[in-house]
Amino acid sequence: MRRVGLALVLALLPAPLRARELELGLENFYYRTAPTLLNAGNVLGLAGREDLLRGTLRYREALGASVRLVASGYVQRRLGARGDTEWKARQAYVQWSAGELLTVRAGRQRIAWGSGFAWNPTNRVEAPKNPLNTSLEQQGALAVRLDLVPSAWSGLTLVAARSVIESGDLPFAVRQPARRTAALRARFLVKDTDLALVFSGGAGQRTLVGLDLGRTLGAVALHAEAAAYRGAEIAPPRDGQRFLRLVAGLLWTRGEHLTLSAEYFWNGEGYLDPRRQDWLGRLRTSAALAADPLAPPELRQRAAAEYLATAGIPFAAGLGLGRHYVQGSWTSRLSAGRWTTSARAVLGLSDGSLALTPGLEWAPRGDLTLAVDAITLLGPAESEFRLAPLRTALQARLKVHF
């Protein structure tokens, strides 16, 4: 709470025009929940309707030419089965630059690297973005980041981070153990092609080697991002096996009026059908045993623990449980940018899961925006998105910029 107070005090100090940016917001995430195999016996304690109501703050300030302060966070009230209140800092960091050569950032921050739009297999430093609505602001990792730009065609980024993978923006908490990561990204511009090499590893995670490519062909920008590593991130560990995750996609823009993007994600360690059926079987068995009043209490307890561990796998997987995904998105700005309409679809090719996210943004003035996104989860029963204990979500965000 003291950090939010500090940010508010800094925001209120006098500053030259444009050196300071302040944004206040109100967010309401409404969810209609559903009893699914991932919430057997309502272990998550969800009501039929769950709301997250948030007041948000985003603050940036340049102190001279070399120092920048950034803070963003929210206070959240959960309206549903529980009525708890909490606050979270999404970002809170200090940045110092020595000219164009060197920049150091310390504090909670977004790392946001990788060319993929919905999935970034080379970024295991922080929690993955939500592929169903990539416009949501993400939680940063506690990190020290150093950017070195030795020349106009090369750059080196070093990151040491402590991150917690959480189910942000959901009406239930699924929290993974914190992990410490050291990562390096070397970036080159070679013949109008972006090329980046990534090395990332640390405690409680797999060491990965990544490659990131980007190039423009006429009106289309192409990208490919890949990570190779040994041992799986999704249970079971499969320690001796090598895996590859690859994202490839394209972006077509017509000025800022119209944007179309498409992306394919190959999740090399994602479940194919036999493993998925086995996982579903374990979920069913452990849920049934945990709820069986005739079973001995010890057995029920063990079954409940196994159920929770098994049900947590999709949330720990981060990038997705399946093997193949595609996503497409369309954005159109109308009436001099006052209205923006968008539509996103994510399809799990392995099991037919489908998530549709239409959105609408209204900006009646240059300092005010209201965005509403609706997420609908479709597909066969017990497909990945339908297993989520949610059916629909309505995510509304109001922002006032100062």
Place this chain on the structure above:
Amino acid sequence: MSRLLLLALLAAPAAPPDPTALLQRAEKAVLGENAVYTMRMGVQRPGKPERVVEMKGFKKGDERGLLRYTDPPKERGTAYLRVAGSTWLWLPSAEKAVRVGAKQNFGGGDFSNGDIFRLSLSRDYVATLAGAESALGQECWKLELKARDRSVAYDRVLMWVRRDGTDFPVRIEYFTLSGRKLKWLTFSDVGRLGAHTRPRLLVMESALESGQRTELRFLTIDDNPRLEDRLFTPSALERGE
């Protein structure tokens, strides 16, 4: 005698200029080799409110350009970076730089990314002198520019450059490969800005959609900034200004 010689020299028709040299002088009339500038862009569409954004720009040589939106507040932080044939768009909400095509229109207006960032027409086009004629009330040299290859947005460009010694461009027309006129650009409001006198208002009008126009008004220009090449990198976009 010397007065007579001077009068004779003044009365003689001016010798046709070298078209390439004239083009090189004309394209530096607004922004020189290196510049830091601020400008306001107004995008006008029939029946719709004008979209106005303000930007701060950095230009270094013929290869490097960077533009950051400074107003309205909701768009602040959005930035375009151009290095040779590559253009990136920085999205502050996603904290990410994405590549975009150079031929796409800039900021939702009638300028393309290439128009905004094409800092050397003489590099991309072969210029020939197509005569002398009046444009917008000014006596001008008319230049015809043919694309050196198909990587540029327009196959043919016509350019009118003032003959009064200033070499200020007055009008530019852009054509497709099929010979269709796409749009035209006019330079006006000549006056002092920064260290020089120059056109301060550029208006691009669509030849295909009646009433579609985009105004670029330069507000400040610093002609002698010291700019490092490293300013023009995706890393600089991430760092912010």
